[in-house]
Amino acid sequence: MFQLIENGSVTSVQGFKAAGIFCGIKKRKKDLALIFSEEACTVAGTFTLNKVKAAPLIISQNVIKLGKKAKAVLVNSGNANACTGETGYDDALKMQRWCAEKLNILPAEVLISSTGVIGQKLPVEKIESGLNEIIPQLSTDGGLEAAEAIMTTDTKIKSLAVKINLKKGEISIGGIAKGSGMIMPNMATMLGFISTDASVEKNLLQETLREAVNSSFNKISVDGETSTNDMVVLMANGLSGISIDKDSEDYLEFLSALKFITTEMAKSIVSDGEGATKLVTINVKGAKTKDDADLVGKSIANSSLVKTAIHGADANWGRILSAAGQSGADFDPANVSISFNNLPILLPNYTLTLDEELASAILSQKEFEINIDLGSGKQETTWWTCDLTEEYVKINADYRT
Amino acid sequence: MFQLIENGSVTSVQGFKAAGIFCGIKKRKKDLALIFSEEACTVAGTFTLNKVKAAPLIISQNVIKLGKKAKAVLVNSGNANACTGETGYDDALKMQRWCAEKLNILPAEVLISSTGVIGQKLPVEKIESGLNEIIPQLSTDGGLEAAEAIMTTDTKIKSLAVKINLKKGEISIGGIAKGSGMIMPNMATMLGFISTDASVEKNLLQETLREAVNSSFNKISVDGETSTNDMVVLMANGLSGISIDKDSEDYLEFLSALKFITTEMAKSIVSDGEGATKLVTINVKGAKTKDDADLVGKSIANSSLVKTAIHGADANWGRILSAAGQSGADFDPANVSISFNNLPILLPNYTLTLDEELASAILSQKEFEINIDLGSGKQETTWWTCDLTEEYVKINADYRT
Secondary structure, X not given: OEEEOOOOOHHHOOXXXXXXXXXXXXXXXXXXXXXXXXXXXXXXXXXXXXXXXXXHHHHHHXXXXXXXXXXXXXXXXXXXXXXXXXXXXXXXXXXXXXXXXXXXXXXXXXXXXXXXXXXXXXXXXXXXXXXXXXXXXOEOOOHHHHHHHOOOOOOXXXXXXXXXXXXXXXXXXXXXXEOOOOEOOEOOOOEEEEEEOOEOOHHHHHHHHHHHHHOOHHHEEXXXXXXXXXXXEEEEOOOOOOEOOOOXXXXXXXXXXXXXHHXXXXXXXXXXXXXXXXXXXXXXXXXXXXXXXXXXXXXXXXXXXXXXXXXXOOOOHHHHHHHHHOOOOOOXXXXXXXXXXXXXXXXXXXXXXXXXXXXXXXXXXXXXXXXXXXXXXXXXEEEEEEOOOHHHHHHHHOOXX | OEXXXXXXXXXXXXXXXXXXXXXXXXXXXXXXXXXXXXXXXXXXXXXXXXXXXXXXXXXXXXXXXXXXXXXXXXXXXXXXXXXXXXHHHHHHHHHHHHHHHHHOOOHHHEEEEEEEEOOOOOOHHHHHHHHHHHHHHOEOOOHHHHHHHOOOOOOOOEEEEEEEEEOXXXXXXXXXXXXXXXXXXXXXXXXXXXXXXXXXXXXXXXXXXXXXXXXXXXXEEOOOOOOOOOEEEEEEOOOOOOEOOOOOHHHHHHHHHHHHHHHHHHHHHHHOOOOOOOEEEEEEEEEOOHHHHHHHXXXXXHOHHHHHHHHOOXXXXXXXXXXXXXXXXXXXXXXXXXXXXXXXXXXXXXXXXXXXXXXXXXXXXXXXXXXXXXXXXXXXXXXXXXXXXXXXXXXXXXXXX
16 A cells, blocks of 8 residues: 655655756756756666657667666756757766766766757757756755746646555555646656665666556546657665565556556646646546557547547547547447446447436546446557647647747 | 539439538538439548547448448538437438438438437437428539538538539549538547548449548648548549449549549638637658658647647747657657758758748748758658647637636
8 A cells, every 4th residue: 555645746655855946057947957866876767659659768778778877867947958959969978077077977977958049059068057956955845946947838737646565565666747738839748756765676766667658647648649758767775675576466456556656647647738627537448459449549539530529528429439440440330338427328229328417427527437338348548648638739839939 | 634513512423412401400500411413423431530439420331331321411510410319320321211201212322421419319309300301402503502411610612513524525523521620529430421422332432432531631730630430432433434444544543533522621621710810831851761750740730839839920930840759650869850931941950940020921921831850761651730829729618608
């Protein structure tokens, strides 16, 4: 069992310090975050599948691939350092090297990440001077400031932590994330940085993170766009002295707490989606295969027609069924049933039980569930999406004009 | 070579009559169209790939599969007769049978099609009485009225015809189409009905239509949604006495004229897309494979970020590159160049030549081209899309409220 820690963040975990400051990349708001663990951490990471990858992402990916332990994560917002060619790669290396020098650790122990405008040169000298300022501010309660400094168009800080009581003792997991919709002038980027004091072997840590990310960050859609800078990093410093082994009960506790952290973060990204006013959970059941369940969940989560209908609180079940139908999943439409929360809308054989008023009342809420049972098998999954609003269009059409 | 016929339509082709009337399915506007050829026609058709298929579509698909010749196409708008189960299938069969009886032909010679609201019972008795009214009105200049009667949220009639001068003589191709965005309360549906007086063997007719549809209707996106009712039908009555054989010069003339017809129809659907204010041609070059070219074209055409930037006349090339990067196509981002019309924006190695003012002037036009060269091969393709506007959200969120 695990308990939520009040005002939790990456620094709710012993041994982790953090800070967030303004260094001059944005106009006014905080734009530089540093997370630091004196104890070297085993690190796992998942990265964007976009063919266009930002320089800092490639560098962080290498740190993890090389199997090195890491001690720091340096993140700037306001500039993604993406599509910036060799200059951008060089700037990212500088960012990593300067951070290492000033912390007196190795460059290979520093992960770096950037988020913001793409295609513009990173003002890397501002990060150099910013480092002189941020390092003295590192503190064991700086997690929320770091969470603030990685925000771009986010309207809310995304941060939480849990304590897990195992027979051997107590461990913690904490995390901060960002992601909302678009970044000036660019794309939906999501970042997540998670800390734990458990001791976990590298391959197991990677496998666990992958599983948690697959059931959370990889099941959300604000607008179907994959960023050039997406990354989620999990750092384990082992300071609790408790080691988590595969095939143990503790592992299941650890995994379930990590999934809770990543799922809450993922949901907070969707509900803070640009222009979004509603958070919708899409439960897919009765699919022949896991892939089919995902195809259907993803297609509904990405459908502009479903998302505009949700915005208008219009119980437009035909759009949901059609989105499922165009997903590529194998099922017989006549077997499908649909409900909103516990209210049945459509039963098999196209039997309509829709009560427009009750349905619209549910869709008017800020959070609700769309349940679709394909009636074709036993596989299931859950996705999350938000509504598509005029505000979304406005934000993204008029951002630079 | 071919020439456009003024005010052309399906009835610009000898032997084809048509009419369009109001029969009571919609509130006021025309909602029933009939196309008729005394001479039996070889027929080819392409149909939606959505797993959820409307009853009339299945019936028309069967007519074509059975290899029968056809004489009539009966289309109603205002109700899609989709997701209506066995009752819906029965209604569609009635629609086909009544039409055949009243025209004194066989049911298997009648194609039927419906478009509009899904999940509601078709008021088929209105079609029965409508048939009594529409058959006497069939005329050789009724094509435009039929085009009007198949409209749903379309704001413009979509109709055209061409004459082709072959060495053997003259043949014609004419067509009407509909499609705009969504249909109350449902999805983007597109229909196309094309007539010709050429004589074309059935398999060749199907192959030719498939090729023309693949390079036109299958390369447009208003909102990435595939309807339950989409169909394009090509009817050849042979009255010109001119037969088109594969591997002849005439075939290439015929194919090129047919492609012109379907491409113009496809573009008119995009530029009449719901809420759309701009028609954008996306030319993809330098792809390794044809599939890669399509993946990139489709991803850009479907990207909410690209489409909102276009709406705001924001020269946001990073969104275009990122959409290409997330498409699944294989290419090196450093080799990519992008231009708007003839204005270079991005050259290889992330060399930016963007002049914001000139670029924004192009994106402010009603029609322009986005050209992306992946620099990775020799394959190319063209897609069409429109901008994503607040109006699109409004129309689809508030339609039934």
